[in-house]
Amino acid sequence: MLTDTAIETKLSSMTNQPSIKMRGEKVDVFYGEKQALFGVDLNVPEQQVMALIGPSGCGKSTFLRCLNRMNDTIDICKVLGNITLDGEDIYDPKIDVVELRARVGMVFQKPNPFPKSIYENIAYGPRIHGLTKSKAELDEVVESSLRKAAIWEEVKDRLQEPGTGLSGGQQQRLCIARAIAVSPEVILMDEPCSALDPIATAKVEELIDELRVNFTIVIVTHSMQQAARVSQRTAMFHLGNLVEEGPTDKMFTNPDNKLTQDYITGRFG
Amino acid sequence: MSAAATQPAVQTSKRGTAVNWQSSEMLALRKKRYAADRRLQAYGMLAIFFALGFLVVLIGTLTFTGYRAFTQSMVTIDIDFSSAEINRENPMESNWRTIFRKAVIDDVGELSRSEERDYFSMFTSSAPFLIRDQIIADPSILDGRASFTVPMSDPIDQLAKGLVDTDLPENQRRVNDKQIELFNKLEAKGAISQPFNWGLFFNSDSRFPELAGLAGAISGSFWLLLVCFLISFPVGIAAAIYLEEFAPKNRFTDLIEININNLAAVPSVVFGLLGLAVFLGWFGLPRSAPLVGGMVLALMTLPTLIIVTRASLKSVPSSIKEAALGVGASKHETILHHILPLSMPTIMTGTIIGLAQALGETAPLLLIGMNAFITSPPSGVLEASTALPTQIYIWADSPERGFVARTSAAILVLLGFLVLMNSIAIFLRQRFERRW
Numbered sequence: 001m002l003t004d005t006a007i008e009t010k011l012s013s014m015t016n017q018p019s020i021k022m023r024g025e026k027v028d029v030f031y032g033e034k035q036a037l038f039g040v041d042l043n044v045p046e047q048q049v050m051a052l053i054g055p056s057g058c059g060k061s062t063f064l065r066c067l068n069r070m071n072d073t074i075d076i077c078k079v080l081g082n083i084t085l086d087g088e089d090i091y092d093p094k095i096d097v098v099e100l101r102a103r104v105g106m107v108f109q110k111p112n113p114f115p116k117s118i119y120e121n122i123a124y125g126p127r128i129h130g131l132t133k134s135k136a137e138l139d140e141v142v143e144s145s146l147r148k149a150a151i152w153e154e155v156k157d158r159l160q161e162p163g164t165g166l167s168g169g170q171q172q173r174l175c176i177a178r179a180i181a182v183s184p185e186v187i188l189m190d191e192p193c194s195a196l197d198p199i200a201t202a203k204v205e206e207l208i209d210e211l212r213v214n215f216t217i218v219i220v221t222h223s224m225q226q227a228a229r230v231s232q233r234t235a236m237f238h239l240g241n242l243v244e245e246g247p248t249d250k251m252f253t254n255p256d257n258k259l260t261q262d263y264i265t266g267r268f269g
Numbered sequence: 270m271s272a273a274a275t276q277p278a279v280q281t282s283k284r285g286t287a288v289n290w291q292s293s294e295m296l297a298l299r300k301k302r303y304a305a306d307r308r309l310q311a312y313g314m315l316a317i318f319f320a321l322g323f324l325v326v327l328i329g330t331l332t333f334t335g336y337r338a339f340t341q342s343m344v345t346i347d348i349d350f351s352s353a354e355i356n357r358e359n360p361m362e363s364n365w366r367t368i369f370r371k372a373v374i375d376d377v378g379e380l381s382r383s384e385e386r387d388y389f390s391m392f393t394s395s396a397p398f399l400i401r402d403q404i405i406a407d408p409s410i411l412d413g414r415a416s417f418t419v420p421m422s423d424p425i426d427q428l429a430k431g432l433v434d435t436d437l438p439e440n441q442r443r444v445n446d447k448q449i450e451l452f453n454k455l456e457a458k459g460a461i462s463q464p465f466n467w468g469l470f471f472n473s474d475s476r477f478p479e480l481a482g483l484a485g486a487i488s489g490s491f492w493l494l495l496v497c498f499l500i501s502f503p504v505g506i507a508a509a510i511y512l513e514e515f516a517p518k519n520r521f522t523d524l525i526e527i528n529i530n531n532l533a534a535v536p537s538v539v540f541g542l543l544g545l546a547v548f549l550g551w552f553g554l555p556r557s558a559p560l561v562g563g564m565v566l567a568l569m570t571l572p573t574l575i576i577v578t579r580a581s582l583k584s585v586p587s588s589i590k591e592a593a594l595g596v597g598a599s600k601h602e603t604i605l606h607h608i609l610p611l612s613m614p615t616i617m618t619g620t621i622i623g624l625a626q627a628l629g630e631t632a633p634l635l636l637i638g639m640n641a642f643i644t645s646p647p648s649g650v651l652e653a654s655t656a657l658p659t660q661i662y663i664w665a666d667s668p669e670r671g672f673v674a675r676t677s678a679a680i681l682v683l684l685g686f687l688v689l690m691n692s693i694a695i696f697l698r699q700r701f702e703r704r705w
Contacts, residue, residue, distance in 0.1 A: 070595070073590070075517070098598075099597070101595060101596070101597040102596070102597035114589065114607060115611065124593075128596075175592070
């Protein structure tokens with residue numbers, strides 16, 4: 001399986017396929033005594049959407065949170081192995097976590113706008129990173145981020161109203177806009193639609209597809225259909241192991257692994 | 270019930286045997302369960318009535334003994350300055366005692382020497398100085414006649430309020446027959462009045478109940494709380510932020526946490542001893558000063574404040590913290606821009622409740638000498654002063670009858686401040702509380 005992926009990676013680079021943005025090698029994660037990930041090797045291709053699927057507790061969210069070191073906030077969490085962003089080890093003690101998280105943005109399961117105005121939600125990131133020089137420039141970043149997140153038309157007249165007053169779907173798109181505003185290279189999404197109704201979900205999925213042009217996206221999802229709809233590559237996790245990884249078309253039509261087949265067809269999970 | 274009765278009242282359990290919900294045992298069992306519900310409710314209501322009853326008794330007795338202190342018997346005296354012997358060059362130097370005595374004698378006519386002594390003791394002993402002070406404030410009064418309202422002395426105040434039993438033999442009461450006669454004379458002239466006792470709030474402590482007030486104690490308490498707030502608020506928040514957000518979870522921080530919780534339960538008198546030994550003994554800070562009192566109260570308030578602040582920091586959902594970290598905010602930005610502002614209402618509520626507790630604290634203040642007899646309000650944190658609870662302690666210890674009512678009145682004033690502070694805390698909590 002490992003060799004498969006390696007060959008595939010080689011092949012893709014030869015056939016002018018997208019290059020590797022992030023690379024995970026032999027990633028082990030421990031929560032105290034309990035091991036949550038077992039030697040996961042997974043590469044994230046640039047400017048594509050990669051879906052991580054698998055039953056609850058399989059480690060897909062844990063892996064996602066390793067990619068921007070969000071696990072640092074959990075005291076007992078320990079990450080071993082190697083994860084790189086553009087060839088740079090992100091767990092190197094010399095790495096700047098603030099910069100890493102600016103380059104690898106994140107959208108969470110539950111929409112979590114700051115309890116501040118819509119404008120402030122978007123402007124916060126650019127402001128702390130000093131990305132803009134003037135108020136006009138900041139306004140521009142806010143507008144373009146909201147436009148990219150396909151929510152500008154809905155909120156342009158009430159930028160000063162609290163972000164928490166929006167509907168669930170709007171809040172999630174606001175959170176996506178907030179992530180975009182810092183101009184990250186990678187956006188991690190942890191089940192971004194699990195708290196949304198089907199219409200809002202459709203909007204967010206449409207948005208993910210558009211964002212692929214500018215960003216590398218890794219999305220954790222419980223919905224097989226969603227993975228099939230939005231992703232180009234899919235990785236299947238089970239009990240902390242990476243079961244299989246490949247192009248989404250192949251994964252959903254002709255998976256190599258029986259476990260993947262069973263999961264996708266709904267026989268377990 | 271009635272709906273269930275019309276349905277077939279038999280259901281089949283998993284084991285296949287039918288459960289008859291309407292059988293007499295079942296009905297009796299349910300009845301018992303409902304009765305237990307009602308009993309629990311009744312116990313709760315009983316407890317509430319019990320607590321409320323005590324509160325009513327407490328406030329009731331305080332009000333009953335204290336309400337008289339909110340008025341003070343005053344007497345109005347006319348002085349004709351054109352005939353008085355005044356040192357016009359320097360009114361300060363005039364013999365105000367003589368001027369005052371002459372003026373009050375005019376009100377009742379000729380008296381023997383011993384009667385005169387009885388008569389003069391009916392007015393507060395500092396009446397001449399009260400008049401002098403008014404004239405110094407406004408010398409134009411010296412042209413012609415003017416009337417002054419001065420407090421009557423404590424025994425006469427008691428008499429005016431109907432607290433002296435005039436049927437007792439003369440040697441068993443503090444007001445003799447001649448004084449009663451003179452009092453009636455003055456009252457017939459309309460010179461006696463019972464206005465609201467502003468002196469209770471604007472005078473400082475005095476040996477004479479009719480002049481004693483809470484101004485010194487109130488301003489002393491103000492300085493105390495200011496010092497206490499300025500120390501405990503920043504230190505408490507900083508300590509809580511460190512423990513909650515930065516400190517590693519190990520044995521040492523566990524030990525710190527246990528000790529903070531223990532400190533919150535240490536009797537306040539121990540903090541007083543600590544203040545006495547450290548602040549007065551080693552640091553040589555002035556005795557009876559609000560600075561020292563405030564520092565001691567701050568030590569007492571700190572553990573509570575740290576515990577409240579930690580709890581409120583913890584109650585900010587981790588999703589907000591992750592959101593901030595997710596856009597690349599550093600630790601201090603996450604804390605100062607998001608977590609702390611969101612927990613501020615709770616912290617403020619906790620602080621006010623902590624300060625309210627400090628306001629009522631007596632024992633540590635006694636140990637550092639804040640129960641001294643001080644007749645002027647402190648103008649800063651280094652001047653000797655009393656505080657509301659210690660003033661109550663002093664007055665409760667004083668033998669004069671007038672202090673009985675004044676003690677209760679002072680307790681009511683202290684309770685008033687506590688109610689005010691707690692109302693502000695409740696208001697803040699309801700106004701800014703955020704539900705997630």
